[in-house]
Structures are given as C-alpha cells and as structure tokens.
Amino acid sequence: MIFWIASYPKSGNTWLRTLISSYYYSEDGIYTDNIIKKIGQFPEKRHFNEFKYDQNIITDTSRLWLKAQQKINQDKKLRFFKTHNAFGALNNQQFTDRENSIGCIYIVRDPRNVITSLKNHYEMNDEQALKWMANEKNFIYDVQNLKKDGYSDFQFISSWETNYKSWIVQKQIPFMIVKYESLLKETYVVFKDIIEFINKTTGINNKIYKNKLKNSVQSTSFNKLKDNEKKHGFSEAIISKKSNKKIPFFFLGPENDWRKILPKDLKTKLNKTYEKNLKELSYI
Secondary structure: OEEEEEOOOOOOHHHHHHHHHHHHOOOOOOOOOOHHHHOEEOOOHHHHOOOOOOOOOOOHHHHHHHHHHHHHHHHOOOEEEEEOOOOOEEOOEEOOOOOOEEEEEEEEOOHHHHHHHHHHHHOOOHHHHHHHHHOOOOEEOOHHHHHHHOOOOOEEOOOHHHHHHHHHHOOOOOEEEEEHHHHHHOHHHHHHHHHHHHHHHHOOOOOOOHHHHHHHHHHOOHHHHHHHHHHHOOOOOOEOOOOOOEOOOOOOHHHOOHHHHOOHHHHHHHHHHOHHHHHHOOOO
C-alpha cells in the first residue's frame, strides 16, 4: 500500500524524505546519496508504461492515477511516495483513495518562507511568485521530459492554500500534519513522532530504534545536504532557463527568514492573503 509524503513545492518534502529513507532503508540510519531514491515520486512515467495515454495532452495521465496505483499495490507491499499533487479530483478523476493509500505525512511550511524558495527554484520575481502560489488551476510538469519521451511528470498542485487544505480536510486516509518549522526546531522529537505515526498506521514495527533515529537526524542536517550537493550534485535540481546550469536545490534552509528577506510590500500582501491560514497554523 502507498504511504504518501505530500506537500506543496518547496515546503521541506525533500528533507523529510532524506530522514525517512535514512531510517527505514539503511541498517544504521546514516544518509547516503542514493538512499532517497528508495522513495519514488508519484506520478512518474514508469507508472503508466502499461497504459495508453495521449502524449499531446499534458493532463491525460490524470485519468489513470487510480489504475496506476492499483498496479503499484498489487503485491501489497508498503511503499513511500512523494507527491506535490493536491488531494481531490481533476476533471472528475480522483488523485487517490482509501483503497490505494494507507496513510500520509503532510509537511506544511510558512507561505512567507515558501515564496523565497519558489523564487529561487523557478526563477520568478515577487509578483510572479505571489500569483503562482494563488493560482487554483496551477500545475507543474517537466518540459524536457515531455520533449524527450512524451511524458510530462504532470502534477496538479492548485494553490498553496488549496493544496494544504485538500490533504487535511479529507477523511479517506489517516494523516499527520508536520510543520517544517517544528521539524527544524526540534528535529529529533518531531521525527520520532513521525516514525511512531508511520509505524502505527502501517503496522511495520512498534519499536523505535534510537540510534538509527539519531543517525538519521545528524546525517541529514541542512549543511551536510548542501555540502553533499556541492560535491556530488543532486538529482532533483533543475536547469536554469537563464544560465543553462543547475540551480542549487538546497538554497537557504534555516536561514530562509521572510522577516529579513522579503520587501515590506510583499510581506503585507502575504500577511493579508494568508491571514486565516497563518493564524490556523499558529504562525501569527
């Protein structure tokens, strides 16, 4: 069965996957370059190899989401998958359901810090990023993959608010919401809670291996991940449209503080736009 690691883009999904993959897919809990690949992304091209879809319609694979998940779940093995997809339906096609999903960790981040990472990752200015986050019809796809093999890595992400709300209001699968800021502040404690939730939800193992947990936390610190990217690169970094070079994936991390980085007018707009959500998540 599928266990989702879900989030809006640039919210800490990658860091959470380094922690989870280190703990569950190593003997000692120590992170290595390839271990994060144990947690795949859904959707990916390989999930649709046995199905026919129109390569000229970017969204066409959405009608196969559930069929692809049913195929994945045939052997009934537990698998973690990353997704930025909103929970719900697109063109009356449900993203996932109770029959195909066993649980979810949704990691959410203060939108005022999300926007600084989005600007770097997608090379946008303030207004572009603000509009991008508010777009209810927003989706992401890989142009290079589309040109190369006819598959776009299409994901329907919607707006920041809708993406977040869609996962926490659904009643079909058990979920745990994790604030990026809490994970950053008390990594060991929060990650221990995450492991306990995963173990309980999936029935893997009720035991907590403290040494593995400690090693997972220590080996996936932001500085170590950033240094590792400088030395070896990172597979999820994208190519800059301006320089044609890879944009560093691990950008600011703990130093991403909207109070110090964002201009005053953008702070005002974000506080007004997301006031209700910021209060709900105790950011204000």
